[in-house]
Amino acid sequence: SYVLTQPPSVSVAPGETARITCGGNNIGSKSVHWFQQKPGQAPVLVIYYNSDRPSGIPERFSGSNSGNTATLTISRVEAGDEADYYCQVWDSSSDHRGVFGTGTKVTVL
Amino acid sequence: QVQLVESGGGVVQPGRSLRLSCAASGFTFRNYGMDWVRQAPGKGLEWVAIIWYDGNNKYYADSVKGRFTISRDNSRNTLYLQLNSPTAEDTAVYYCARGAGTTNWYFDLWGRGTLVTVSS
Numbered sequence: 107s108y109v110l111t112q113p114p115s116v117s118v119a120p121g122e123t124a125r126i127t128c129g130g131n132n133i134g135s136k137s138v139h140w141f142q143q144k145p146g147q148a149p150v151l152v153i154y155y156n157s158d159r160p161s162g163i164p165e166r167f168s169g170s171n172s173g174n175t176a177t178l179t180i181s182r183v184e185a186g187d188e189a190d191y192y193c194q195v196w197d198s199s200s201d202h203r204g205v206f207g208t209g210t211k212v213t214v215l
Numbered sequence: 216q217v218q219l220v221e222s223g224g225g226v227v228q229p230g231r232s233l234r235l236s237c238a239a240s241g242f243t244f245r246n247y248g249m250d251w252v253r254q255a256p257g258k259g260l261e262w263v264a265i266i267w268y269d270g271n272n273k274y275y276a277d278s279v280k281g282r283f284t285i286s287r288d289n290s291r292n293t294l295y296l297q298l299n300s301p302t303a304e305d306t307a308v309y310y311c312a313r314g315a316g317t318t319n320w321y322f323d324l325w326g327r328g329t330l331v332t333v334s335s
Contacts (some may be wrong), residue, residue: 137319204262
């Protein structure tokens with residue numbers, strides 16, 4: 107089965123840039139989606155199709171995907187960005203199934 | 216208001232059954248594929264199952280295949296998940312999520328979740 111690996115944690119100072127990676131075998135050939143989850147809340151879609159932003163998501167959130175790594179970038183980090191972030195792909199290689207990354211806790215210092 | 220509202224969670228004994236529901240409103244439910252995603256306490260997200268917009272295709276995670284059944288009633292705008300023979304490992308918050316995309320499926324709308332605790 108397809109595996110997505112994320113760093114457990116990323117720390118960043120307010121106003122700086124946070125980069126969260128999502129590693130997978132040839133992930134660049136897939137579309138990667140990203141979710142933000144704050145404590146006690148449901149996940150929220152922040153990036154879809156590698157780099158598209160849903161309406162209402164700030165331009166500070168951006169995404170890229172190439173080779174074996176996809177990246178979610180949060181520019182000008184704010185205290186409200188502190189949350190868990192998950193990448194996700196859809197694996198149709200042998201069956202249809204969703205695959206989530208292991209998750210990254212972003213801490214704003 | 217576009218929303219998904221889960222219900223039916225609670226404490227269930229190992230080996231018993233439980234049915235979760237997800238009521239959709241504010242959008243044309245019958246046009247969308249729907250999924251269940253769960254999250255064990257303190258753990259990450261785990262995709263559970265998907266059902267096509269018309270109910271004709273269903274797929275499951277290996278961890279629940281043969282035990283859980285996803286279904287829908289488009290006349291009632293409701294999604295279901297039947298949990299049969301649950302074990303302690305099935306203890307989690309269960310979210311329903313609306314599917315988007317075609318071959319590269321993602322989840323653009325989530326409910327607030329319902330907690331299932333499997334315990335004797």
